[in-house]
Amino acid sequence: MKKVVKFGGSSLASAEQFKKVASIIKAEDTRRYVVPSAPGKRFASDTKVTDMLYQCYDLVEAGKDVTPLLGKIESRYEEIIKGLGLKLSLREEFVKIKEDLLNKAGEMYAASRGEYLNGMILADYLGFSFVDAAELIRFHEDGTLNAEKTNELLKESLSAIEYAVIPGFYGSFEDGSICTFSRGGSDITGSLVAKAIHADMYENWTDVSGFLVVDPRIISNPEIIEVITYRELRELAYMGASVLHEDAIFPVRKEGIPINIRNTNSPEDKGTLIVESTCRKSRYTITGIAGKKGFASINVDKDMMNSEIGFCRKVLSVFENNGLSIEHMPSGIDTMTIFVQQSEFEEKEQQVISGIHRSVQPDVVEMESDLALIAVVGRGMKQTRGTAGRIFSALAHARVNVKMIDQGSSELNVIIGVKNSDFETAIRAIYDIFVTAQI
Ligand code: ASP
Secondary structure, three states: OOEEEEEOHHHHOOHHHHHHHHHHHHHOOOEEEEEEOOOOOOOOOOOOHHHHHHHHHHHHHOOOOOHHHHHHHHHHHHHHHHHHOOOOOOHHHHHHHHHHHHOOOOHHHHHHHHHHHHHHHHHHHHOOEEOOHHHOOEEOOOOOEOHHHHHHHHHHHHOOOOOEEOOOOEEEOOOOOEEEOOOOOHHHHHHHHHHHOOOOEEEEEEOOOOOEOOOOOOOOOOOEOOEEEHHHHHHHHHOOOOOOOHHHHHHHHHHOOOEEEEEOOOOOOOOEEEEOOOOOOOOOOOOEEEEEEEEEEEEEEOOOHHHOOOHHHHHHHHHHHOOOOEEEOOEOOOEEEEEEEHHHHHHHHHHHHHHHHHHHOOOEEEEEEEEEEEEEEOHHHOOOOOHHHHHHHHHHHOOOOOOEEEEOOOOOEEEEEEEHHHHHHHHHHHHHHHOHHHO
16 A cells, blocks of 8 residues: 655644644555645745745846845744754755856746755655655646656656655756746645556645535535545536645546545544545535636527527637637527626627627627626435425525526536625525535
């Protein structure tokens, strides 16, 4: 049994957190490959080291003195080293980082040093080998991951090392210069390592005890999802729920490696298990609820539209030609509605409307703005009768006017459109009927 364990920034923000991390790793000798983030926030108003490093880059670009800020970063690491009682010194590393920054090593190089240094400390503290991610994670010239080469390098290098720390978030181009993933990218590193070494499990340790059924800003202390499939996760993530970087899913999903989201501050909690498929029923009919505000709908009416071959295609081409992506498209006999992001649409509104008139000569085109979409997701909906009925009666009781309903044929989700102002009320009503009422 082999596990890859990734620890997020808040799990490694201080010496005290490092101690928790080490005791988690040492509790199981299967936890062999460790992927750390850079030190995150120690308290709400704190600044992440990665953000400070981006600021360092900006200072250098603006021709300003980077020494004080770099000094602040160095003291954060020193505090950790001291708190752990290590002999390690990062002095020379900081001299080199300053030199490299002044020699224009670039923004991605600057950002990557957070993980690099944290990895060095963690490896020293655990007594594991430190392997620089620049030697293992390879990017194409356009900044996309060279997945094949990366897999090869990881396999080759890690097969010879039993216990290793591999810093997250960055790798290198073919010429050796540093490239990073997008923010939160250490999750991707962990996933790539898990795939390459054929891990049995990818544990992703963070500061919550798993994926929540609903956004805690809307429902305080919501229930935690015990098991979720990749497809359910994708639906919820698309609608704004986030715990994990989206690109972290693909490498492990392909290999059938489960991801376990765990809480460093509460290691006894089982967390959320993300799997390809499961026969384990979710505790409630629904697995999760997520949603986003800020959509507009464009409703196109034309008598006998359904018998006009190519009608939908022509309408959709107008959106495509204006570079607008479509979120949802419920349709009736003589009407079709297109949901788009309001902020993107507003700039192109008139071109789109005239484009629709020109291409399909509709009877009416109507628009509505300030709409929200809510996704109610759950593999359990397929086997349960009356789910849609329960959702709509809950919404009716909460006096929420439903603007749109869209159920995918997979029966994995129901998408509901409501006014932005009804968003929170609608989510609370759905949560109450499926979760609170069942507890
Ligand atoms: N430290 C990076 C960030 O703040 C990457 C990560 O934590 O995954 O985005």
